[in-house]
Amino acid sequence: MPEDNSKNDGSDIRLRELRVLRAIVTTGTTTAAADVLGISQPAVSRTVAQLEERLGRVLFAREGGRLLPTSEALGIDAELDVLFNALDRIENPDRRAPDPTVPLRIAAPPTIAHRFLPGPVADFSRRYPDQTILIDVLSSDVLVTQVAEGRVDIALSDAEPNHAAVRVEPFRASHVVCLMRRENPLSAKQVILPEDLDGLAYVAQTRRHSARVAKDRALAAAGVQPRITIETATVVSAAELVREGLGVALINPFPTALRLDASLTTRPFEPTITLQTSFLSPIGTRHSPATLAFMAMVRARANQTQKGDF
Incomplete structure (x- = not known):
């Protein structure tokens, strides 16, 4: 049986x-x-x-x-x-106690590092005052390499990396806006269309940025061609050049538009171009308690800044 x-x-x-x-x-x-x-x-x-x-x-x-x-x-x-x-x-996960003897290694490109990162880093440092934090400000391509090689615990980026060794976890979506000086006639419009930019002085991102492709495609589809006055690598730099009167720019508003110079303003751009800001981390590794706690604070700060299409 x-x-x-x-x-x-x-x-x-x-x-x-x-x-x-x-x-x-x-x-x-x-x-x-x-x-x-x-x-x-x-x-x-x-x-x-x-x-x-x-x-x-x-x-x-x-x-x-x-x-x-x-x-x-x-x-x-x-x-x-x-x-x-x-x-x-x-x-x-934010209740897990980080190990203060192990530094938390963070990386971000200049725009995010200068315009957003200090807030969540301050939140984290106040919560875990004994934790050592190392911050690297890197170009997007170098940042991806550093993450892939395991030299960074967590990175923040609005680029779209395509690397087999990099885990991508989006935490905020934004829509591209048109950045201009307040006295620009375009500021009278509620929405900026591609034809509004035809022949206009235009500050462009360098072509190595993934967002540049989406912007160029939208302009080309409408059959328009702005007059590129300068190409620059960062949104912070683009904002300063627009402030100096070198043209308008199509930018990711997060986080630049949250701390704009008083002389500048933005308007929504159509067709809508959606950009993701994401956490990048090495594939095959588990997030440490410190990394998880920091990510939670980034998300909290990002949610606080969410407004309109930004």
């Missing part, structure tokens, strides 16, 4: 049953456990009965309306600290 495997070995134990067990051990009654868990008292009683049946063991003695944990229940409860602590770290 085949071996009888009908006896339940406990392999189907459910997490909610263990949560109920812990709540009863902690509070002593099904009513109090129900209050802690936010469920009904009958649901607590049913769950205990199910767990006892599943394990084939008596877990609680019933005395005077109270549930007294047996040695079996206390033994199981003692094993749950590791499980629940791990679950808490998974559900709330």
Whole structure:
């Protein structure tokens, strides 16, 4: 005869049953456990009965309306600290304590490093004052190489890297806007179209930027050609050149448009060009507690700055 495997070995134990067990051990009654868990008292009683049946063991003695944990229940409860602590770290990664002896290595291109990064870095440093932070300000292509080689824990970039060794995790989407001086006649328009830029003095990003391709494609599709006065590598530089009167520019508004010079303004550009700002990290590595905490603070800051199409 085949071996009888009908006896339940406990392999189907459910997490909610263990949560109920812990709540009863902690509070002593099904009513109090129900209050802690936010469920009904009958649901607590049913769950205990199910767990006892599943394990084939008596877990609680019933005395005077109270549930007294047996040695079996206390033994199981003692094993749950590791499980629940791990679950808490998974559900709330910002609670994991970073190791202050291991530096957090951050990298970003100049625009993000100068216009956005100081905020979340300050948040992180105030939360973890003993943590050493190393910040590299790198061009986008060098940044990707540094991440791929594992020399950076986390990088922020609005480029679109295509590297097999780099993990990309978007955290903010933005729509390209047209940047101009406030007295520019185009500032009277609600939306800037490609034909508005035909023949106009224009500050362009250098061609190595992935966003340049999308902008050029939108202009070419409309059959227009701005008059490029200068090409520059960073949005911060483009903004300064626009401020000096060298033309208008199509830019990613995050984060530059959040700290514009008073002489400058932006208008939405159509057709819509969406750009992602992302975390970059080495493929095949797990984020450290420090990295996860920093990423959470970046997301919080980015959400605070979200407004309109920015």
